Amino acid sequence: MKLTQKLSILITAGAVLATTVACGGGNDAGGDGATGTITFTWWGGDDRAVKYKEAIALFEAANPDIKVKTSFTDFPNYWTARSTEAAGRALPDVMQMDLSYLREYAENDHLADLSGLSDIDTSGFDEGQLNAGKVDEKLLGLSAGTNTFALFVNPAVVEKAGVEPLAEDYTWEDWNAWILDVQKAGAEQKGQPITATADYRGTLWIFIQWLVQKGVDPYTADGKIAFTQDHIKEFLALGDGPNQAKAFSSANRITQLKPKSPFLVSEQASELNWDNFTATYVTDMDTEIQLLPPPSGADGTKGMFWKPSMLLSVANNSERKVAAAKLTDFLLTDPEVGKIFGNSRGVPSNTAQREAVVSEEGSPDALTTAYEEAMTEHVTAETPVPIKGFGTLEATWLRLAEDLSYGKISNDEFVEQWWAEAEMATL
Amino acid sequence: MISKKTLGSIAWHLGALAIAVVVLYPGAWMLLSAFKPTNQIVGSVSLIPHDASFDNFRTALNGIAGVSFWRFFLNSVILAVGAVVGTVLSASVTAYAFARIDFPGRKLWFALMIGTLLLPFHVVIIPQYIIFNNLGLVDTMVPLLIGKFLAAEAFFVFLMVQFMRGLPRELDEAAFLDGAGHVRIFRSITLPLMKPVLATASIFAFIWSWNDFFGPLLYLKNSDLYPLPVALRLFVDQTSTSDYGAQMAMAVLALAPVIIFFLVFQRYLIGGVATTGLKG
Numbered sequence: 001m002k003l004t005q006k007l008s009i010l011i012t013a014g015a016v017l018a019t020t021v022a023c024g025g026g027n028d029a030g031g032d033g034a035t036g037t038i039t040f041t042w043w044g045g046d047d048r049a050v051k052y053k054e055a056i057a058l059f060e061a062a063n064p065d066i067k068v069k070t071s072f073t074d075f076p077n078y079w080t081a082r083s084t085e086a087a088g089r090a091l092p093d094v095m096q097m098d099l100s101y102l103r104e105y106a107e108n109d110h111l112a113d114l115s116g117l118s119d120i121d122t123s124g125f126d127e128g129q130l131n132a133g134k135v136d137e138k139l140l141g142l143s144a145g146t147n148t149f150a151l152f153v154n155p156a157v158v159e160k161a162g163v164e165p166l167a168e169d170y171t172w173e174d175w176n177a178w179i180l181d182v183q184k185a186g187a188e189q190k191g192q193p194i195t196a197t198a199d200y201r202g203t204l205w206i207f208i209q210w211l212v213q214k215g216v217d218p219y220t221a222d223g224k225i226a227f228t229q230d231h232i233k234e235f236l237a238l239g240d241g242p243n244q245a246k247a248f249s250s251a252n253r254i255t256q257l258k259p260k261s262p263f264l265v266s267e268q269a270s271e272l273n274w275d276n277f278t279a280t281y282v283t284d285m286d287t288e289i290q291l292l293p294p295p296s297g298a299d300g301t302k303g304m305f306w307k308p309s310m311l312l313s314v315a316n317n318s319e320r321k322v323a324a325a326k327l328t329d330f331l332l333t334d335p336e337v338g339k340i341f342g343n344s345r346g347v348p349s350n351t352a353q354r355e356a357v358v359s360e361e362g363s364p365d366a367l368t369t370a371y372e373e374a375m376t377e378h379v380t381a382e383t384p385v386p387i388k389g390f391g392t393l394e395a396t397w398l399r400l401a402e403d404l405s406y407g408k409i410s411n412d413e414f415v416e417q418w419w420a421e422a423e424m425a426t427l
Numbered sequence: 428m429i430s431k432k433t434l435g436s437i438a439w440h441l442g443a444l445a446i447a448v449v450v451l452y453p454g455a456w457m458l459l460s461a462f463k464p465t466n467q468i469v470g471s472v473s474l475i476p477h478d479a480s481f482d483n484f485r486t487a488l489n490g491i492a493g494v495s496f497w498r499f500f501l502n503s504v505i506l507a508v509g510a511v512v513g514t515v516l517s518a519s520v521t522a523y524a525f526a527r528i529d530f531p532g533r534k535l536w537f538a539l540m541i542g543t544l545l546l547p548f549h550v551v552i553i554p555q556y557i558i559f560n561n562l563g564l565v566d567t568m569v570p571l572l573i574g575k576f577l578a579a580e581a582f583f584v585f586l587m588v589q590f591m592r593g594l595p596r597e598l599d600e601a602a603f604l605d606g607a608g609h610v611r612i613f614r615s616i617t618l619p620l621m622k623p624v625l626a627t628a629s630i631f632a633f634i635w636s637w638n639d640f641f642g643p644l645l646y647l648k649n650s651d652l653y654p655l656p657v658a659l660r661l662f663v664d665q666t667s668t669s670d671y672g673a674q675m676a677m678a679v680l681a682l683a684p685v686i687i688f689f690l691v692f693q694r695y696l697i698g699g700v701a702t703t704g705l706k707g
Binding site for chain 2: 077084088
């Protein structure tokens with residue numbers, strides 16, 4: 001046989017293969033979109049994958065005419081893949097959504113209004129959680145679990161430093177004083193100085209929490225920034241004291257320890273973070289951890305809010321919205337699913353799932369649940385839904401904060417540069 | 428007495444050795460970390476594991492979420508072998524046309540093909556994704572392989588054209604006078620002479636495909652189809668729990684074939700690059 005013949009056979013075979021595969025993709029279209037194969041994707045590791053697979057097996061048993069195809073990746077790559085799919089209007093039927101990205105995907109009309117899908121029962125969710133997933137009155141994401149800020153404290157390190165533990169009603173000023181006290185104590189852990197905390201100004205969400213305590217709404221209803229440059233300056237000035245005294249964990253040490261942190265290696269007494277980090281801290285640190293509320297604002301209130309740790313959204317380009325709605329509802333309201341996940345998606349937003357979580361005494365799940373129950377009285381604010389481009393602004397904030405802690409830029413330069421970027425991103 | 432020359436030579440070697448240690452350290456760190464318990468890996472720069480064990484390898488070989496390591500490995504092999512076969516078949520034919528056949532617009536097409544080298548992958552990825560999605564080919568390996576079979580990798584075509592330009596035309600002409608057509612000339616004269624450059628192209632195609640992360644991430648949705656680089660990322664998730672030990676172990680297992688491949692074909696690789704006249 002001549003090479004040309006071989007080649008032409010090869011090409012024909014390729015073409016036939018391509019057509020077969022193409023047909024295979026279109027054949028299983030269901031009539032009303034209530035049956036057939038739907039796709040579902042999330043970010044997370046092995047642990048979450050095993051839990052989702054278990055939950056989906058239950059779903060498929062209950063809905064034999066729906067098949068769920070799943071996929072998962074880690075958080076940063078998850079968004080790379082989604083943005084490409086969004087450009088091609090080929091988002092998966094159901095996907096895990098993050099609050100920071102909700103408005104971005106909403107503005108381009110990628111997400112379906114869940115309140116229009118009768119298979120989703122929203123009665124077990126409280127008003128605040130539903131509002132957190134709403135953009136322009138449309139319910140675009142339904143909260144799986146909640147987070148709120150917590151000050152994680154490592155009591156062993158506090159004791160080693162020999163300072164008084166913080167009282168629950170501490171203010172930002174009290175915290176600053178405590179940070180300086182820890183530094184003055186001069187204790188060491190394996191030759192490294194023990195510090196009280198990393199520079200808390202590095203997280204945009206902490207700034208937002210601080211704003212909310214002041215009674216300032218961070219964003220306008222139509223998704224613009226509502227705070228001013230002076231607010232940022234005031235917030236940055238708050239940390240000047242400890243920063244100038246070099247009382248925060250040093251930027252060098254933090255970089256050295258990445259992806260761990262000084263808190264994880266017991267060189268730091270406390271860390272202000274979302275309370276769903278409990279599991280990570282408890283498993284990685286092998287020591288007792290306490291959760292305190294974040295510092296109080298000037299008027300003594302904590303002004304905390306429930307942030308959905310993750311939401312589920314249905315894509316507008318989905319051809320099987322009914323089936324997608326059934327899956328969304330099942331994953332967010334079924335008590336059995338609640339039991340499978342525990343608090344690993346945040347403390348469940350849905351009442352039925354929250355009640356189904358059984359956690360062992362002293363387990364991370366029990367810690368978070370107890371903390372959130374105790375904090376209910378302090379949760380007085382509405383969840384601020386991040387504006388479009390928040391993900392980028394968050395990253396810029398973090399980068400500038402690193403420059404700030406290395407002393408490369410001043411507070412004013414920080415404000416100027418971040419503001420310039422914010423204006424571009426929100427135009 | 429040691430002469431000045433010997434002293435200089437010793438100093439030079441010591442210097443080179445020091446640099447080699449610096450360069451090799453991260454690799455050695457990865458290799459040895461694979462034997463450490465997870466909580467002793469990150470944040471520690473020491474090489475020697477305290478409680479060495481094969482636990483991480485056991486976890487890694489168990490795979491992720493019900494998909495075994497060998498499945499990921501097999502997917503990587505399919506993609507890499509497919510890339511090699513596709514590249515060798517298509518790029519050599521294309522290169523023959525560019526180097527030996529004087530068809531109309533040859534210079535223009537050649538320039539356009541070189542032009543695609545300058546296009547970053549990220550520019551074409553969205554239109555490409557839309558096309559493959561409309562064809563229903565997403566979540567299959569077709570989008571990752573079809574370009575290789577259609578000589579879409581301009582780099583390899585260019586590499587082979589450069590190589591062919593160095594082959595004496597007299598050989599072709601002699602064959603032509605004996606009555607051979609282009610197919611016969613290509614098969615019997617050019618292809619056998621192209622072995623070094625084919626080896627080079629195969630090695631590059633293999634390594635690039637083996638290490639490719641972004642393409643599989645976009646086109647393969649089902650975790651049963653993930654190749655190793657994508658699977659590697661699944662062990663570390665900052666929002667839940669991270670198993671660095673298993674990740675290191677899998678990284679070692681994933682790297683082994685590339686290193687073996689490189690060691691076996693190293694002399695072809697160097698020989699091939701040297702003979703194509705692609706210098707510096």
